[in-house]
Amino acid sequence: MANKYQYELTYVISGVVQQNQVDDIVRKINHLVESNDGDVLEVDEWGNQRLAYEINRKRSGYYVNMYFKAPGSLIERLERELQINDDVLRYLTLRMDAKMQRHYEQRKKREAQEDAEEAAAENGAADTEDTEDSDEE
Amino acid sequence: MANDDIDYEHIEYVDYKDTEFLEQFINNQGKILPRRVTDVPARVQRQITTAIKRARHLSLLPYVSESIR
Numbered sequence: 625m626a627n628k629y630q631y632e633l634t635y636v637i638s639g640v641v642q643q644n645q646v647d648d649i650v651r652k653i654n655h656l657v658e659s660n661d662g663d664v665l666e667v668d669e670w671g672n673q674r675l676a677y678e679i680n681r682k683r684s685g686y687y688v689n690m691y692f693k694a695p696g697s698l699i700e701r702l703e704r705e706l707q708i709n710d711d712v713l714r715y716l717t718l719r720m721d722a723k724m725q726r727h728y729e730q731r732k733k734r735e736a737q738e739d740a741e742e743a744a745a746e747n748g749a750a751d752t753e754d755t756e757d758s759d760e761e
Numbered sequence: 762m763a764n765d766d767i768d769y770e771h772i773e774y775v776d777y778k779d780t781e782f783l784e785q786f787i788n789n790q791g792k793i794l795p796r797r798v799t800d801v802p803a804r805v806q807r808q809i810t811t812a813i814k815r816a817r818h819l820s821l822l823p824y825v826s827e828s829i830r
Contacts, residue, residue, distance in 0.1 A: 634778070634819055675820040677827075685820065689778065714819050716777075727774040 626695035628662075630725060633692070635706055635715035639672055639684030646686050649711060654690075656702060662694030679713045691720075691728070769801045775808035777815035780822055787813065791826040 635653075637646055654664050670687035679685070699717055706715045720728065777783070786794050786809050793813055796806045816822040 676823040716819055723774045
């Protein structure tokens with residue numbers, strides 16, 4: 625089996641495209657990765673954002689950031705697909721080296737911790753509410 | 762102008778997605794500031810440069826800022 629590497633891909637879909645078509649593109653890309661022996665690790669849609677400069681007369685774009693593991697031969701097909709699609713304004717594929725992977729894992733860990741803290745804070749708030757209730761009794 | 766709050770020696774990877782961080786290293790025209798101004802380690806400056814160029818490609822940062830176009 626071919627060697628798999630971890631990749632990071634960010635692409636920008638034209639801001640004038642309807643949401644259901646955006647979903648179609650995202651699904652198509654994810655499917656392309658999965659059907660070519662790749663694993664999608666994370667798909668993060670940033671949503672519509674203002675572009676820093678006009679591209680093909682468009683002022684806004686829908687940003688999608690994803691991480692996946694796949695053999696190198698997939699990238700050629702994936703980029704061809706993105707290149708052909710007129711609704712995709714820009715894309716950037718990076719093979720993650722050790723530094724990028726550590727950075728990625730640190731971010732994951734931080735996010736997990738923040739989520740846990742948030743959940744803990746919510747539970748804490750619920751607890752104080754409970755004590756308040758018992759005081760009333 | 763290096764921000765004393767950040768320990769630049771220990772930055773391992775500069776992320777092109779972190780535009781807020783990268784904006785510190787461009788002037789009001791959108792140009793990348795030279796190292797004699799930014800005063801960060803050469804290793805970090807190189808990473809910042811590529812990160813800014815990647816961000817520009819994705820239209821996260823301007824090539825030429827709006828104000829002087």
